[in-house]
Amino acid sequence: MSRIALAVAALAGLAAPARADEPGLTPTSIKIGMFGPLSGASMAYGFDVMNAARMYYDKINKEGGIHGRKIVIVQEDDRCNANDVVAAVKKLVEQDGVFLLNGGSCSAPVVAAKDYVVRAGVPWVMLNASGDGALYPPQPNIYGAFSISQRAMGGSVVEFASKELKAKKIAYINHDDAYGAWNLEGARFQAKDNGVTLVPESVSPSITDVTAPVLKMRASGADALVIATYARPAQLILKKAQELGFNKPIVIAVNAIANLKQLADNVGSKDAFRNVYIEEVLSAKPGSEKLSWIYDLYKANYPDLAGKPDHPQVYMPYGIPSAMTVVKALQAAGPNPTRAKVIEALDRTDFDSGVMAGPIVLTKTEHAAQKASTYFKFDGEGLTAVPGSFASRWTYQSQ
Numbered sequence: 001m002s003r004i005a006l007a008v009a010a011l012a013g014l015a016a017p018a019r020a021d022e023p024g025l026t027p028t029s030i031k032i033g034m035f036g037p038l039s040g041a042s043m044a045y046g047f048d049v050m051n052a053a054r055m056y057y058d059k060i061n062k063e064g065g066i067h068g069r070k071i072v073i074v075q076e077d078d079r080c081n082a083n084d085v086v087a088a089v090k091k092l093v094e095q096d097g098v099f100l101l102n103g104g105s106c107s108a109p110v111v112a113a114k115d116y117v118v119r120a121g122v123p124w125v126m127l128n129a130s131g132d133g134a135l136y137p138p139q140p141n142i143y144g145a146f147s148i149s150q151r152a153m154g155g156s157v158v159e160f161a162s163k164e165l166k167a168k169k170i171a172y173i174n175h176d177d178a179y180g181a182w183n184l185e186g187a188r189f190q191a192k193d194n195g196v197t198l199v200p201e202s203v204s205p206s207i208t209d210v211t212a213p214v215l216k217m218r219a220s221g222a223d224a225l226v227i228a229t230y231a232r233p234a235q236l237i238l239k240k241a242q243e244l245g246f247n248k249p250i251v252i253a254v255n256a257i258a259n260l261k262q263l264a265d266n267v268g269s270k271d272a273f274r275n276v277y278i279e280e281v282l283s284a285k286p287g288s289e290k291l292s293w294i295y296d297l298y299k300a301n302y303p304d305l306a307g308k309p310d311h312p313q314v315y316m317p318y319g320i321p322s323a324m325t326v327v328k329a330l331q332a333a334g335p336n337p338t339r340a341k342v343i344e345a346l347d348r349t350d351f352d353s354g355v356m357a358g359p360i361v362l363t364k365t366e367h368a369a370q371k372a373s374t375y376f377k378f379d380g381e382g383l384t385a386v387p388g389s390f391a392s393r394w395t396y397q398s399q
Helices: 003-015 047-062 082-095 107-120 150-163 178-194 211-219 231-243 260-267 289-301 316-332 339-346
Strands: 029-036 070-077 100-102 169-175 197-203 224-228 250-252 276-280 372-378 383-391
Touching: 029 047, 029 082, 047 070, 047 289, 047 316, 070 082, 082 100, 082 107, 100 316, 107 178, 150 169, 150 178, 150 224, 150 250, 150 276, 150 372, 150 383, 169 178, 169 211, 169 231, 178 197, 178 224, 197 211, 211 231, 224 231, 231 250, 231 260, 289 316, 316 339
Parallel strands: 029 070, 029 100, 169 197, 169 224, 224 250, 250 276
Antiparallel strands: 276 372, 372 383
16 A cells, blocks of 8 residues: 555544444444433432433534534433442443443432442443432542532531521531431531531431421521421421421521422421521522523423423423533544543533533542532522522542
């Protein structure tokens, strides 16, 4: 072969599509594996979050895709169950041969897949799971907390209570499990950093009688109460606080709010909402003009769902920033992407999604994407925004 022919062949090789042995890639497609709760008791945490990510990928496809490739989605139902998460991930990687993963809506179950994903080397960008147990210590190919990590959530609520509500002593009720330990770690750091006292009380996620912990919080002389539990215990605590005459501000963490109307209905007393604040990780009120494009896109993509009560579900927009991040990383990886190039691109992520309270920032040593929250006064019916956002300052320190 002549030197000219060799040069032409070399240039053709540079311009060729990604190697055939790179999983999930063809000259015209990129296969992405998605998983989350499509059924079961925890469906509200992920069903519409997955729908949001899918509709964003559809939008990108309609705009021409990524370097000429269209995104192909393969999805699995993990029911927010650890065994189902692992099964879903293995199927997507080993049987479906996806290029990368974009899935996970529940914090504790996703941890079960960590070791397998690290061994497989597949990039994993979580949907809306906090995922602290899989993000810390940082793993080379796992990214999450696009809504907020549990540690950042704990730090943010303490930042809000101390700076906005001027609380010097903050009562803090969380779960007595790994999930609760994560947010309490962030809360303790922020309290110490702000020079305020934190009075924590950890309860079982299945608690049915919250009288004792609420009495303890009332007796502590706290200036504010933070409820950092899931929805059911939060409803019980809020109701009991009103019954026992706790009249200080109450801040309800974002993980306790699957449905605000349902929260108010289950508590059953408007008096319980005289001094209640709701944590939110979106940049603006759900359904506001700033976020209207997301809800319009949802209606256009899922007209039947949009016509049903309680749809879109409250967490729906949370699926957008992770999908945005995947798209930006794939674009940055160039026309011949590899998993390694995508991971390198993810480690340089820094953009304002316009959706979440804070910027989406990932580095080689920090794989939790978003650390801020916004807050609203909630009277049991309507939301009134508190200006600004409140961010956590907790950072991982290697042992």
